[in-house]
Amino acid sequence: RLSAVEKTLIIPTELDSVEAELEMVELQISELLEKQTKLNSRKNKLLQILEGACSSVQPSGSSKPPKPSFSKQDLQHYEESDFSWSKEVQAKLCNVFQLSKFRPLQRAAINLSMSGKDLFLVMPTGRGKSLCYQLPALCSKGFTLVIAPLVSLVEDQLMYLKSINVPAVTLNASSTKEDSKQLLAGMTDKNSPFKLLYVTPEKIAKSKLLMSKLEKAYNMGLLARIAVDEVHCCSQWGHDFRPDYKLLGILKRQFPKVPLVGLTATATSNVLKDCQKILCVQEPITLTAPFNRPNLYYEVRFKHNEDCTHQIAELIRERYKNQSGIVYVFSQKDAEVVATDLQKRNILAQPYHASMEPSDKSLVHQRWSSKKIQVVVATVAFGMGIDKADVRFVIHHTISKSIENYYQESGRAGRHHPDCIVFFGFADIFRISTMVVMENTGQQKLQNMVAYCQNVDRCRRAMMAIHFDEVWNDDECNQMCDVCRHGNDYITTDITKHARDVVAIVEMASSMDEKLTPLKVCDAWMGKGPAKHRKTIKVTSLSRVEVESIIIHLLLHGYFSEDFSFTPYTTHFYLKLGRKAALLKNGNHSITMKMRRKVSESAAEKSSAKVKGKRPADSDDRKSGVKKVKTLL
Numbered sequence: 172r173l174s175a176v177e178k179t180l181i182i183p184t185e186l187d188s189v190e191a192e193l194e195m196v197e198l199q200i201s202e203l204l205e206k207q208t209k210l211n212s213r214k215n216k217l218l219q220i221l222e223g224a225c226s227s228v229q230p231s232g233s234s235k236p237p238k239p240s241f242s243k244q245d246l247q248h249y250e251e252s253d254f255s256w257s258k259e260v261q262a263k264l265c266n267v268f269q270l271s272k273f274r275p276l277q278r279a280a281i282n283l284s285m286s287g288k289d290l291f292l293v294m295p296t297g298r299g300k301s302l303c304y305q306l307p308a309l310c311s312k313g314f315t316l317v318i319a320p321l322v323s324l325v326e327d328q329l330m331y332l333k334s335i336n337v338p339a340v341t342l343n344a345s346s347t348k349e350d351s352k353q354l355l356a357g358m359t360d361k362n363s364p365f366k367l368l369y370v371t372p373e374k375i376a377k378s379k380l381l382m383s384k385l386e387k388a389y390n391m392g393l394l395a396r397i398a399v400d401e402v403h404c405c406s407q408w409g410h411d412f413r414p415d416y417k418l419l420g421i422l423k424r425q426f427p428k429v430p431l432v433g434l435t436a437t438a439t440s441n442v443l444k445d446c447q448k449i450l451c452v453q454e455p456i457t458l459t460a461p462f463n464r465p466n467l468y469y470e471v472r473f474k475h476n477e478d479c480t481h482q483i484a485e486l487i488r489e490r491y492k493n494q495s496g497i498v499y500v501f502s503q504k505d506a507e508v509v510a511t512d513l514q515k516r517n518i519l520a521q522p523y524h525a526s527m528e529p530s531d532k533s534l535v536h537q538r539w540s541s542k543k544i545q546v547v548v549a550t551v552a553f554g555m556g557i558d559k560a561d562v563r564f565v566i567h568h569t570i571s572k573s574i575e576n577y578y579q580e581s582g583r584a585g586r587h588h589p590d591c592i593v594f595f596g597f598a599d600i601f602r603i604s605t606m607v608v609m610e611n612t613g614q615q616k617l618q619n620m621v622a623y624c625q626n627v628d629r630c631r632r633a634m635m636a637i638h639f640d641e642v643w644n645d646d647e648c649n650q651m652c653d654v655c656r657h658g659n660d661y662i663t664t665d666i667t668k669h670a671r672d673v674v675a676i677v678e679m680a681s682s683m684d685e686k687l688t689p690l691k692v693c694d695a696w697m698g699k700g701p702a703k704h705r706k707t708i709k710v711t712s713l714s715r716v717e718v719e720s721i722i723i724h725l726l727l728h729g730y731f732s733e734d735f736s737f738t739p740y741t742t743h744f745y746l747k748l749g750r751k752a753a754l755l756k757n758g759n760h761s762i763t764m765k766m767r768r769k770v771s772e773s774a775a776e777k778s779s780a781k782v783k784g785k786r787p788a789d790s791d792d793r794k795s796g797v798k799k800v801k802t803l804l
């Protein structure tokens with residue numbers, strides 16, 4: 172038997188090696204999971220392609236004729252506006268919802284639903300799915316039952332509906348007895364005191380009283396429709412499975428004659444098939460609005476902090492002369508500052524953010540819509556109800572906090588070949604990161620956005636498509652993104668040595684019980700840190716942009732990770748070693764990275780001044796004669 176002393180000597184060593192091995196196992200697990208996700212998405216893609224191929228080569232004499240699916244002609248029929256309810260629908264669109272026209276597929280979805288069909292509606296986030304059940308609810312006898320996953324989501328909807336005087340209610344844990352009683356009575360009132368009843372799926376599962384009232388309303392013909400929002404939550408294969416959604420099959424079983432509409436922004440065909448089974452819907456029609464907006468040009472530019480507003484001003488004054496646009500910024504303060512900066516440069520710009528008086532906000536909106544001002548410098552608060560066809564540019568002064576947000580914000584651009592440019596700044600990543608620190612998947616979503624910006628070799632649309640789980644063919648971009656337009660304007664480099672050097676800096680700091688922010692790490696690595704660090708650091712000769720790109724790459728790939736520290740006033744972002752950092756100890760491990768070729772800045776600037784009216788990408792295009800290309804590293 173080991174003596175106590177021997178134990179204290181031997182066990183720590185073994186513990187170390189077990190821990191190291193565990194780390195490796197965890198790493199392998201996470202890599203396998205990543206691989207699984209990729210393979211699954213590839214599988215789905217192949218299945219869909221196969222599905223398409225099979226249906227087009229179906230032999231005519233085959234024993235099982237293909238199921239009649241919803242054809243283009245069918246869709247055309249439902250896009251018409253000569254149904255018996257069309258006049259009322261149009262009037263309510265204008266008078267109640269205060270919208271001038273439908274967005275793609277909204278009319279078809281509403282007509283299908285009004286015709287009593289079961290429907291799955293897949294439409295990108297922010298495109299107006301809610302209208303597709305709210306408007307029919309107003310044009311039908313009785314009320315519509317809406318299932319939504321979150322109380323907060325329901326509250327948002329109720330607030331909005333209240334503001335436009337649509338009677339809607341919810342039954343949840345915080346409803347008082349008196350309210351619940353009144354509400355339940357309303358369900359069987361022929362005069363329907365409300366047109367929409369929102370509940371969470373738990374409520375359906377748990378409240379027998381609710382089910383019995385629904386039954387009664389159904390028998391009286393007052394249950395007009397069932398809407399299941401975020402319908403992908405039914406399926407375990409979806410990205411947001413909620414067990415209570417599994418029980419919603421009861422609705423179609425109990426109320427087979429009530430049309431159901433399921434809504435989601437992201438669902439593959441397999442997920443939808445699963446939802447169909449779970450919800451017990453026989454033959455739903457699926458309408459899918461393509462996420463792709465072919466006329467938008469997507470571009471990412473590096474942000475060199477001080478002159479970002481200058482660059483934006485140049486763009487607005489030259490390329491977008493007299494044309495409307497939006498500049499999205501990170502904070503209310505930024506909105507004020509950037510707007511003032513632009514004004515100083517003789518651009519008609521005004522800020523827009525949540526703390527402004529409602530009357531001021533609508534004044535800015537009005538002035539912009541009527542072209543009295545050219546640019547709105549806005550936080551994300553600027554969004555609701557913007558539908559201006561001639562928005563020529565949407566420039567992001569700061570990256571969005573997720574691809575979903577970016578898609579939605581850049582989507583505010585109009586129909587005439589607008590440019591969507593995002594300025595990708597190193598420091599901004601950490602500002603946003605600390606802002607979303609409390610959100611469940613905040614960091615992951617931000618990382619995806621950062622990866623979108625950092626990407627140099629994949630079509631921007633492809634990146635979004637993958638994110639939204641869409642089938643995508645790279646040719647469809649038509650060179651309408653900077654990556655497609657510039658083809659192979661990047662190089663692949665081995666950065667292992669650099670990675671070791673910069674990881675060593677963070678390691679050194681932590682051995683001295685110090686924490687470094689990403690900016691401090693950059694400085695230290697470039698030899699600008701405090702003297703006590705400089706002795707032990709291998710100072711790099713890389714440029715600032717290169718240094719930043721490498722740190723971002725290491726962060727995205729798990730060699731670094733975020734280390735938050737909270738004070739009563741603010742949250743700090745420090746870098747610490749990530750789960751993969753240990754791999755660098757292995758002499759055989761290597762890291763490669765794809766980087767943009769660096770165009771000599773003065774040359775780029777000169778040519779961008781010349782290409783008035785051309786697309787931004789042309790300014791640093793190889794074709795435009797900029798030959799001074801210096802490769803990175």
Ligand SMILES: Nc1ncnc2c1ncn2[C@@H]1O[C@H](COP(=O)(O)OP(=O)(O)OP(=O)(O)O)[C@@H](O)[C@H]1O
Nearest residue numbers: 270272273274296297298299300301436555556558
């Ligand atoms: N036809 C239209 N014209 C202009 N704006 C519209 C139209 N239809 C809807 N909108 C606006 O679009 C915004 C987003 O709508 P909605 O909340 O229904 O999106 P959604 O598709 O449900 O997105 P998510 O997937 O994020 O839930 C709302 O501000 C709504 O007023």
Ligand SMILES: [Mg+2]
Nearest residue numbers: 297300301400
């Ligand atoms: Mg919605």
Ligand SMILES: [Zn+2]
Nearest residue numbers: 630648652655
């Ligand atoms: Zn592209």
